[in-house]
Amino acid sequence: MVLLLLFNIFGTLYGFYWYQFQLEITPLIFIPFVPDSPTASMFFVFVLIGFLMNKHFKYMEALALLTLFKYGTWAVVMNVLTFIHGAPISLVAIMLIVSHGAMAIQALLYIPFYHIEFRHFAVAAIWTIHNDVIDYVYGMMPIYHTLDDFKDHIGYFTFWLSILSIWIVYYFGVQKPKTKTTLSSYNV
Numbered sequence: 001m002v003l004l005l006l007f008n009i010f011g012t013l014y015g016f017y018w019y020q021f022q023l024e025i026t027p028l029i030f031i032p033f034v035p036d037s038p039t040a041s042m043f044f045v046f047v048l049i050g051f052l053m054n055k056h057f058k059y060m061e062a063l064a065l066l067t068l069f070k071y072g073t074w075a076v077v078m079n080v081l082t083f084i085h086g087a088p089i090s091l092v093a094i095m096l097i098v099s100h101g102a103m104a105i106q107a108l109l110y111i112p113f114y115h116i117e118f119r120h121f122a123v124a125a126i127w128t129i130h131n132d133v134i135d136y137v138y139g140m141m142p143i144y145h146t147l148d149d150f151k152d153h154i155g156y157f158t159f160w161l162s163i164l165s166i167w168i169v170y171y172f173g174v175q176k177p178k179t180k181t182t183l184s185s186y187n188v
Contacts, residue, residue: 004106005048011099012041022143033134036142037075040067041103051113061114062124065107065173070128070165072104074158082146108168116173125166132162 015038016023026034043064050057079097083089135141136155147154 001048001052005045005052008041008045008048011103012038012045014038015041019142026140030134030138030140033131034140034142036067036131036135037071037100037103040064040071044068044103044106047110047114056115058115058117058120059123062116062120062169062173063127065111065114065116066124066128066165066169068103068107069168070161072100072102072107073165074161075100076104077157078142078144078147078154081150082144085146087146111172114173116169118174121169121174124169128162128166132158 016035019035019038022034023031032039040063043060046057046060047064050060076097079093079100082093087093132155136151136158141151141154141158
């Protein structure tokens with residue numbers, strides 16, 4: 001668990017570094033909503049800290065599950081699309097695909113351990129839809145120059161990915177009856 005926490009801390013810091021150029025040109029009011037993936041992994045860092053303390057930060061659990069799955073999946077798709085549309089395949093691009101794929105997978109793997117109630121789900125859902133509006137109405141989406149001609153299509157895809165992610169959190173995190181799985185039962 002500590003190793004997973006360290007990987008996520010490193011990934012979060014690298015993610016904020018990756019966004020530095022976009023953050024420099026972002027109006028101050030939008031800054032909390034621009035670095036999507038590092039913010040998602042930051043939510044998971046708090047979840048892991050809670051797990052290590054034998055606590056549940058339920059809002060963070062809902063935000064982590066929803067945003068890790070959404071932005072992990074989104075980044076994998078966008079990076080593959082850049083290859084399809086002529087961007088060179090590089091080690092950084094491969095690392096982004098692998099690390100974001102891992103984000104989505106770890107979100108799903110930890111579902112049995114989250115203690116999400118409807119109010120936590122509602123906040124995460126509102127955050128996510130609000131973030132989509134900031135990205136695609138106010139033009140703050142991540143910069144992928146290779147895909148500039150497809151922003152409307154990407155916005156549409158992102159909307160439906162958000163709906164899928166919200167459904168996953170509701171169905172598996174809120175709706176499904178819990179059997180109070182704890183990490184200690186797995187000797188983690």
